Amino acid sequence: MSGYILAIDQGTTSTRSMVFDQDMQIVGVAQLEFTQFFPDSGWVEHDAEEIWQSVLSTTRMAVAKAGITLRDITAIGITNQRETAVVWDRKTGEPLHRAIVWQDRRTARFCEELKAKGLEPLFTAKTGLLLDPYFSGTKLAWMLNSVEGLRARAGKGEVCFGTVDSWLIFRMTAGRVHATDATNASRTLIYDIGENRFDDELLDILAVPRAMLPEVKDCADDFGVTDPEIFGAEIPILGVAGDQQAAVIGNACFEPGMMKSTYGTGCFALLNTGTDRVASSNRLLTTIAYRLNGETTYALEGSIFIAGAAVQWLRDSLGFIGSSAETDGLAAKADPHQRVYLVPAFTGLGAPYWDAEARGAMFGMTRNTGPAEFARAVLESVAYQTYDLLEAMKKDWEGASEKTVLRVDGGMVASNWTMQRLADILAAPVDRPQILETTVLGAAWLAGSRAGIWPDQKGFAEHWKRDRRFEAGMDDAERRLAVAGWHDCVSRCLTKRD
Ligand SMILES: Nc1ncnc2c1ncn2[C@@H]1O[C@H](COP(=O)(O)OP(=O)(O)O)[C@@H](O)[C@H]1O
Numbered sequence: 001m002s003g004y005i006l007a008i009d010q011g012t013t014s015t016r017s018m019v020f021d022q023d024m025q026i027v028g029v030a031q032l033e034f035t036q037f038f039p040d041s042g043w044v045e046h047d048a049e050e051i052w053q054s055v056l057s058t059t060r061m062a063v064a065k066a067g068i069t070l071r072d073i074t075a076i077g078i079t080n081q082r083e084t085a086v087v088w089d090r091k092t093g094e095p096l097h098r099a100i101v102w103q104d105r106r107t108a109r110f111c112e113e114l115k116a117k118g119l120e121p122l123f124t125a126k127t128g129l130l131l132d133p134y135f136s137g138t139k140l141a142w143m144l145n146s147v148e149g150l151r152a153r154a155g156k157g158e159v160c161f162g163t164v165d166s167w168l169i170f171r172m173t174a175g176r177v178h179a180t181d182a183t184n185a186s187r188t189l190i191y192d193i194g195e196n197r198f199d200d201e202l203l204d205i206l207a208v209p210r211a212m213l214p215e216v217k218d219c220a221d222d223f224g225v226t227d228p229e230i231f232g233a234e235i236p237i238l239g240v241a242g243d244q245q246a247a248v249i250g251n252a253c254f255e256p257g258m259m260k261s262t263y264g265t266g267c268f269a270l271l272n273t274g275t276d277r278v279a280s281s282n283r284l285l286t287t288i289a290y291r292l293n294g295e296t297t298y299a300l301e302g303s304i305f306i307a308g309a310a311v312q313w314l315r316d317s318l319g320f321i322g323s324s325a326e327t328d329g330l331a332a333k334a335d336p337h338q339r340v341y342l343v344p345a346f347t348g349l350g351a352p353y354w355d356a357e358a359r360g361a362m363f364g365m366t367r368n369t370g371p372a373e374f375a376r377a378v379l380e381s382v383a384y385q386t387y388d389l390l391e392a393m394k395k396d397w398e399g400a401s402e403k404t405v406l407r408v409d410g411g412m413v414a415s416n417w418t419m420q421r422l423a424d425i426l427a428a429p430v431d432r433p434q435i436l437e438t439t440v441l442g443a444a445w446l447a448g449s450r451a452g453i454w455p456d457q458k459g460f461a462e463h464w465k466r467d468r469r470f471e472a473g474m475d476d477a478e479r480r481l482a483v484a485g486w487h488d489c490v491s492r493c494l495t496k497r498d
């Protein structure tokens with residue numbers, strides 16, 4: 001037996017490995033959660049060694065569940081939580097600090113200082129990003145400043161920096177390959193997405209030694225071969241992409257104007273803008289959607305920090321539901337005459353507001369407001385936040401229009417109520433695919449197509465199948481009123497008004 005693809009999805013709270021057969025069907029899955037460290041207010045760290053072990057374990061379990069051995073795997077694809085910064089010893093492969101996770105806000109003040117020096121336009125022009133702690137660059141600068149001797153050793157080439165993909169590739173290849181792909185590089189705040197290289201001027205500003213940076217490759221490329229002593233077999237790693245970009249690929253959003261939105265803990269919407277590198281005037285990010293055969297495809301991205309996490313809040317903090325799946329039924333029972341809004345700024349607001357200090361609030365409650373109205377407000381908040389992203393995209397680029405169809409994925413799209421309300425509020429169709437595992441599928445396709453055993457881009461796009469289309473059905477006046485109410489509530493939560 002052979003012709004299997006192993007895809008590893010190294011996410012923020014868990015690692016999942018999946019085995020796909022030659023017909024692109026999932027035949028083995030394994031998932032492990034790992035420790036979240038919160039050493040200080042707003043700080044979030046991971047143990048990179050624990051992450052690596054979770055990859056080894058899930059890989060073995062997934063292969064066993066598929067009833068095959070590692071030697072039956074033709075190629076590996078990796079997708080990962082983005083921006084999370086790892087530093088390790090080039091010789092021993094030991095992490096030199098806990099990984100600083102994308103959610104970590106410790107560099108907020110440093111970002112403000114850089115902004116006060118008027119540096120944000122420079123960073124944005126080159127990287128497409130904003131001066132926000134979300135991205136890797138200031139996290140790396142923090143480690144270089146805080147870990148004794150790190151900068152000197154990094155300058156001598158003794159230390160490696162990378163996002164999680166890079167860390168895993170290094171360990172899988174027993175230190176032979178220190179590389180990343182263009183999508184992950186595009187989230188570091190030190191990578192020029194037009195020139196496709198790490199930028200000396202930005203490296204100087206953040207005082208990052210070039211010697212510690214990985215080589216940047218295409219998403220479908222040769223990332224080395226796993227070490228048989230460590231991994232159990234020699235398998236080529238042929239595909240790598242950040243998880244949100246892998247979802248763009250897995251959802252086959254290959255044409256300019258196509259858009260995907262992933263509803264997991266947070267929500268990340270990416271609009272394919274083709275070879276056009278669209279600069280946002282509305283606080284969206286410009287990022288690399290994928291780089292294939294040396295050609296870069298760009299995207300506009302809107303990142304929302306709380307989507308499904310608000311459903312978890314209903315379940316775990318308020319105890320209004322026993323499981324996420326109950327939210328639908330509860331929301332459907334809400335009193336249609338009450339206009340209750342939730343602004344879920346639990347960890348500040350992301351795009352297009354970028355207000356790290358904003359906090360959440362409920363508005364419009366009466367004595368009759370109960371769990372059903374809360375549930376509806378939670379699910380609607382996802383629709384309103386997506387509306388803001390789509391509106392910003394329309395203002396930024398003429399390729400986004402009323403005709404834009406949103407392809408969705410992630411755990412929350414199981415909620416029919418939310419998907420219908422999303423279509424209603426956006427006044428646009430929402431397409432849910434048959435295969436909801438688009439992120440891993442995207443990573444698997446990169447590896448499978450590079451290995452020559454999966455279809456090419458066109459064939460893969462034809463393979464994409466819709467499960468259901470949700471058509472907009474809300475009266476326009478009602479929709480405008482609802483959206484105006486949302487904006488009123490958001491404005492009352494913002495700490496920064498510019
Ligand atoms: N039927 C449902 N209705 C509403 N939300 C749901 C439903 N099923 C799952 N979710 C939410 O989706 C999220 C999990 O999605 P997932 O894509 O696995 O997230 P992540 O990859 O960020 O961990 C959780 O926040 C959960 O509350």
Ligand SMILES: O=P(O)(O)OC[C@H](O)CO
Binds near residue numbers: 080102
């Ligand atoms: O690991 P996820 O699915 O929460 O995704 C995290 C994103 O990549 C952060 O940018």
